[in-house]
Every structure is written in structure tokens, then in C-alpha cells.
Amino acid sequence: MFTSWVDGRWRTAWSSSREISVSVPVAVTFMPSGVTAWVSEGETILAAARNAGVPIAASCAGRGTCGECGVRLVSGVLQEADAVEKRGLTRAPDGVRLACQARVSGHVTVQPLISLGVxxxxxxxxxxxxxxxxxxxxxxxxxxxxxxxxxxxxxxxxxxxxxxxxxxxxxxxxxxxxxxxxxxxxxxxxxxxxxxxxxxxxxxxxxxxxxxxxxxxxxxxxxxxxxxxxxxxxxxxxxxxxxxxxxxxxxxxxxxxxxxxxxxVPPMASFVGGDVLAGLVAMGIAPGGHPVMLVDVGTNAEVVLATKKELFVASAAAGPAFEGGGVSSGGPAIEGAVSSVRIHEDGGVHLETIGDAGPKWFSGAGLVSAVAALRRVGHLDSSGLLDEKGPLRDRFTQDGEGVLGVDLGDDTCQLRVTQLDVRTIQLAKAAVRAAVQLVLSRAGVRARKLSVLYIAGAFGGALEVGDLVELGVVPEQSGDVVEFVGNTSLRGAAVLALDDTLWSEARSLAASALHVDLAVDPEFNTLLIEGVELEPFHAR
CATH class of the missing domain: 3.30.420.480 (Domain of unknown function (DUF4445))
Structure with missing residues (x-):
């Protein structure tokens, strides 16, 4: 009896010429970190990433539909793409494989397209x-x-x-x-x-x-x-x-x-978490003065309203678009992410990026800015329908599934905004708008009476108030009092780490909060449908 290494398998040959194949672990190496995970043949690249602790964007949770988990094959061989992966690749850049679907045939080295770096x-x-x-x-x-x-x-x-x-x-x-x-x-x-x-x-x-x-x-x-x-x-x-x-x-x-x-930091309600409570501590928001609203925008959008006597809280599932997820050319708000887009009447496109680095993808703020810019020059109507007619007509194409999109990138980077991306932003902003409207309504406060409307989260840092008002994310009456305050969750956690005396105040705020449960509110779905329109709105 002898053993040999052949094509990534141990094969045992018996004197009777009978052969038995046993699958053994193979190495999957991720660049540029060089981290390696050993998995069984036939396992997916995404499973290897989980084992290795390598973060790879996968908005669809590995169902092969979002196209975000694209990787380039540096070396080695992967199994042939199946029908699910081929469909998913129609919205991914050319020459890549989907980590959630691509299965290893032996030792491979891959590099994720979206580097979720440090x-x-x-x-x-x-x-x-x-x-x-x-x-x-x-x-x-x-x-x-x-x-x-x-x-x-x-x-x-x-x-x-x-x-x-x-x-x-x-x-x-x-x-x-x-x-x-x-x-x-x-x-x-x-x-x-x-x-x-x-x-x-x-x-x-x-x-x-x-x-x-x-x-x-x-x-x-x-x-x-x-x-x-x-x-x-x-x-x-x-x-x-x-x-x-x-x-x-x-x-x-x-x-x-x-x-x-x-x-x-303890949560305040089912989906109003300790991050929001930390933000309230950081900003000094509590009942007792003029109405103050905090909107923490992320995959879950939380809305807090402090009035003279009460504190109202609510949350709505906005999805990952505001953090650059679930869209064709999106990514996290790190160096190189596009944070602002300007489109000129002559067809020129001006991009601003975080750290003034070369463009890599749209951050959530950058995608909102792009949608607002397309709306201004007539490539989007109020219903969110893309229209090729306009200064960027030569940049419009359809993908393999017939989805219309426009490329706002340059020779170094494709930055595509598709009809599906616009719909994703519409649903996300509609959730925020509906939550804001219902919290104001349940508190009996008019939008024009807000003394300040804080926008928290990485999403807001590079936005312009005009974009939020024009797209109908925040009430038109409140545009003059909007302030972007960044990561209030981290700031509040730091304040609580430094000052023990603030914990009792934080727990008191959490205990006194009145939860506006949008899941059972009969008006929420109606407001959500109304909220997809890309136009300014007046809160009731």
C-alpha cells in the first residue's frame, strides 16, 4: 500500500488496484492580508472567510443575489460557476467570482474587491x-x-x-x-x-x-x-x-x-439600542426644553424626540444602503469612498472622496448625493425612474439582465448607479421619513417647532442638508435646523467610560422612554409607500 498527493486529494491505492478518494482540507489565502483558512474541497470562499475572520461584504447573506462578495482569483482553481452564481455575476464587475457561491477545488489565493480595511x-x-x-x-x-x-x-x-x-x-x-x-x-x-x-x-x-x-x-x-x-x-x-x-x-x-x-450600554426598546442611549448622553438630550430630535441613520434607523415632558423613541429597518451595502458600487465610508457627487450640465462629473484618495466605491452618503445629483439634472423623476435623456446619456447602459444603469466613474473605477440601486435608496429613505413623521405625530409636535434635528452616524458626515430635503428624507420645515453630529454612539460610550455619574442618568432615560412601535402602527405602511417619492415633503 502506498500514499501520494494528487490534485489536492490523498488517494490510497490497494494492491487489488482498488482506489478510495478522501477529501482533505485545502488552503484559501486572502490578499492583501495573507490570512489563510483551511477548508474542505467544495467549500465556498465565503465559508473560508468566516473561518479566517476575514470580513467580506455579503448583504444577501450568501444567497448569490447582491454581487457584493466578488473576489478576484489570484492563483489556484475554483469550480465552474453554477447557474445561481452566473445570475449574481450579472451585477458584479467583470472577471470576478462570487465568494458565497464559488467553491474551491484546491489551494487558492483570492482578493476581495471591496476591502473592508482598518x-x-x-x-x-x-x-x-x-x-x-x-x-x-x-x-x-x-x-x-x-x-x-x-x-x-x-x-x-x-x-x-x-x-x-x-x-x-x-x-x-x-x-x-x-x-x-x-x-x-x-x-x-x-x-x-x-x-x-x-x-x-x-x-x-x-x-x-x-x-x-x-x-x-x-x-x-x-x-x-x-x-x-x-x-x-x-x-x-x-x-x-x-x-x-x-x-x-x-x-x-x-x-x-x-x-x-x-x-x-443597555438598550431602550426592542430595536432602539444602547448606541442610541449613548448618543443621547453624548448630546445631552433629555426631556425638559424645546423639542429636539435625533435620527441615527444606519441599517436600522432610530428616531428619538425629546419634548418638554417626554422622550419618544422608534426604529425602522432602513437596510444597508445608507452604509454603502446592498448596491452595485457601494462600500464602507473609509478612505477612497465617494462622499459627494456633482453633475454638470455639460456632462462632467465631479467626485469627492474620503481622504481625497482615488475613488473606490460609493459610501452611503455618496450614493445619496449621486441620486440627488441625477435628480437635479433630469435623469431621475420623482417616482425614481431613471431616464437616459440628459447630459449623461452616453454613460447609460443595460446589464445582462436588462437593468438600466449609469456609470459615474472614470477610467480608473466603475461607479455604477442602477435602477435597482435607486429603488433601494427609495425604500431606505422612506423608512426614515415614515419613522420621523410618526414620532412627531404621536408626540403632537410639528416639524417646524423642532429646535434642532441631529443626524447621527457615519452616513451624515459628508452630506448636504439640501440633498436630504430635496429627496424627502427630512421634513422641508426642518431643513434650517439640521445638524450632522457623526458617531454619537462612540462619543457617548467614551463619556460613560470617563464619568461614572452619567450612568444613572442614562438608565433613567432608558426607563422613561416611550416606544412608538412602528410594526403595529396602522399608518406606517401608508407613510412608507408615500415616502418613496423623491421630492420634498411637509410633515403633518
Whole structure:
């Protein structure tokens, strides 16, 4: 009897000439990181990415429909694309394979088209520093900041991809995966993401952190805690027990110093999470003065309204479009992402990118800006229908499935906006608009009476108020009081890490909040349908 390595398989030949084939692990290497995972032949690239902790965008949760998980084959051989993958590739760039469908035949090296990389800044710590840290556990990205509690000096901050993205871009996909038995893998992915963010913000200083405060939406916090999320996955969407306490076997404990305090900001309602509560603390929002509204825009859009006596909260599923997911040429708001688009009457297109780097893809803000720009020059009507007639007529094409789109990119980068992308933005903005309208209505507050309307989240940083008003995302009467305030979740978590006295105020706010449950509100669907129109609106 002898053994030999042949075509990625161990084959055992017996003297009787009888041959038995046994599938064994093969290596899948991801560039540019060089991280390798060993999987069985016939496994998908996306499954290998999960094993390796490599974040790959997959809005459709691996069903082969979104085209986001495209990878280029650097070396090796993949099995031939099946019918599902071929359909998915009609909306992906040429010459790529879909990680969720492509199956390995042997050792391969691949490079994801969308690199969910790390952004970090570090500053030299001072001698004798007492370090505290804050985490914003977002659905798409995870932010971290490390601060010297004594001096208040920031030691470092970072943003990394949430490694749970391989289970889908939205919270419901991940809740479904958890209920289906992926709860441990999802918890570990969240833990790895937090550690990666802290290491990027403060390399080699993790053991000096004495306190860590984590804020996230209700689902992200529950998945991190390893809680049973079945009650959150179906109506009436009940907050899971033990959703704001880490399990004793969490991998975070051994990565930090002995005796470290790890605290999770509690949620306010089913899908109004600790990230929103942290934002209220950061902005000093509470009942008692003129009406103030906070809209935290992400895959889940949360709306908070503080009036003279009460605090109203609501949430609506906006989908991943506002964070650059679920669209043809979208990606996270990191260096190189397009943040603003201007279209000139002569057909010229001007793109602004984060960090003034070469364009890679649209951030959520960039896509909203592109839709607003197309609307202004007549390539979009109020119903959201794309029209080739206009200054960019030579840039319009149809893909293999007959979907019309326009390329706003240049020779270095294709930046396609399709009819399906426009519909995705319409649904996302309609959810926000409906939530804003219903919260105002239930509180008995007119939009013109708002003293300020804060737009929170990475989405708002590069937007112009005019785009939001013209597309009907925020009420026309409130345009003059809109303020973009960035990542209030991370800011609030940092404030709570620095000041113990604010925790009682935070818990009081959470306890007093009045939840406007949009899932059972008879007006929500009507307002949602009305809200898809791409035109200014007056709130009732």
C-alpha cells in the first residue's frame, strides 16, 4: 500500500488496484492580508472567510443575489460557476467570482474587491496613563477610542469592519443565522472585531485598559453576549435576557487586564439600542426644553424626540444602503469612498472622496448625493425612474439582465448607479421619513417647532442638508435646523467610560422612554409607500 498527493486529494491505492478518494482540507489565502483558512474541497470562499475572520461584504447573506462578495482569483482553481452564481455575476464587475457561491477545488489565493480595511490614528501615551476605552459595535463597522482618564488625552482611535458581515449586512440576517445555530460563531466574530479595533487604536496597550464600555444596537449587543435572540427575531420583538452582560467564557476577558470592567450600554426598546442611549448622553438630550430630535441613520434607523415632558423613541429597518451595502458600487465610508457627487450640465462629473484618495466605491452618503445629483439634472423623476435623456446619456447602459444603469466613474473605477440601486435608496429613505413623521405625530409636535434635528452616524458626515430635503428624507420645515453630529454612539460610550455619574442618568432615560412601535402602527405602511417619492415633503 502506498500514499501520494494528487490534485489536492490523498488517494490510497490497494494492491487489488482498488482506489478510495478522501477529501482533505485545502488552503484559501486572502490578499492583501495573507490570512489563510483551511477548508474542505467544495467549500465556498465565503465559508473560508468566516473561518479566517476575514470580513467580506455579503448583504444577501450568501444567497448569490447582491454581487457584493466578488473576489478576484489570484492563483489556484475554483469550480465552474453554477447557474445561481452566473445570475449574481450579472451585477458584479467583470472577471470576478462570487465568494458565497464559488467553491474551491484546491489551494487558492483570492482578493476581495471591496476591502473592508482598518482606519486608525495613534498618539503617544503619557507616563502613568490610566486608560479607558469605548467601542461602537456597529452592524457594518466597529469603532474604538482609547483615552487617558487622568488627562483626558485621546491615545488612539480606529474603525474596522464588523467580521459578522459574512452572515449578511442587516441585523435580521444575523439574528436568523444565530437562531439557526451560528450563535457561537457570531459571538466570536464580534469579539474578534472588538479586539481588532482596540489593537488598531492602541497597539500593545490592551493590558493597560482598566475599563471598556461597549455601545451597539440591540441585536449586536445580544449577539456579543451570546444571548438567545429568538425573541428578537420574530414579532413582538422582545429584548433578549442577558443581552448587556458578557459571558464568562468571552474571549475579551483574557485579552485585557485582570480586573478590567467591561460594561455594555443597555438598550431602550426592542430595536432602539444602547448606541442610541449613548448618543443621547453624548448630546445631552433629555426631556425638559424645546423639542429636539435625533435620527441615527444606519441599517436600522432610530428616531428619538425629546419634548418638554417626554422622550419618544422608534426604529425602522432602513437596510444597508445608507452604509454603502446592498448596491452595485457601494462600500464602507473609509478612505477612497465617494462622499459627494456633482453633475454638470455639460456632462462632467465631479467626485469627492474620503481622504481625497482615488475613488473606490460609493459610501452611503455618496450614493445619496449621486441620486440627488441625477435628480437635479433630469435623469431621475420623482417616482425614481431613471431616464437616459440628459447630459449623461452616453454613460447609460443595460446589464445582462436588462437593468438600466449609469456609470459615474472614470477610467480608473466603475461607479455604477442602477435602477435597482435607486429603488433601494427609495425604500431606505422612506423608512426614515415614515419613522420621523410618526414620532412627531404621536408626540403632537410639528416639524417646524423642532429646535434642532441631529443626524447621527457615519452616513451624515459628508452630506448636504439640501440633498436630504430635496429627496424627502427630512421634513422641508426642518431643513434650517439640521445638524450632522457623526458617531454619537462612540462619543457617548467614551463619556460613560470617563464619568461614572452619567450612568444613572442614562438608565433613567432608558426607563422613561416611550416606544412608538412602528410594526403595529396602522399608518406606517401608508407613510412608507408615500415616502418613496423623491421630492420634498411637509410633515403633518
Amino acid at each position: 482606519q486608525a490614528e495613534q498618539f503617544d501615551p503619557v507616563a502613568g496613563a490610566e486608560l479607558v476605552a469605548a467601542i461602537d459595535l456597529g452592524t457594518t463597522m466597529v469603532g474604538a477610542v482609547v483615552i487617558d482618564r487622568k488627562s483626558g488625552r485621546e491615545i488612539g482611535r480606529s474603525t474596522v469592519a464588523n467580521q459578522q458581515s459574512v452572515w449578511g449586512a442587516d441585523v435580521l440576517s444575523r439574528l436568523s443565522a444565530s437562531v439557526s445555530g451560528e450563535d457561537t460563531a457570531l459571538r466570536e466574530s464580534a469579539e474578534r472585531s472588538i479586539v481588532a479595533a482596540l489593537e488598531a487604536a492602541a497597539p500593545e496597550l490592551l493590558l493597560d485598559i482598566s475599563r471598556l464600555v461597549i455601545a451597539g444596537n440591540t441585536a449586536m449587543e445580544a449577539l456579543l453576549a451570546g444571548a438567545d435572540v429568538s425573541s428578537l427575531a420574530t414579532y413582538p420583538f422582545v429584548i433578549p435576557r442577558s443581552r448587556d452582560a458578557l459571558s464568562g467564557d468571552s474571549s475579551l476577558w483574557p485579552r485585557l487586564r485582570d480586573g478590567v470592567r467591561i460594561e455594555v
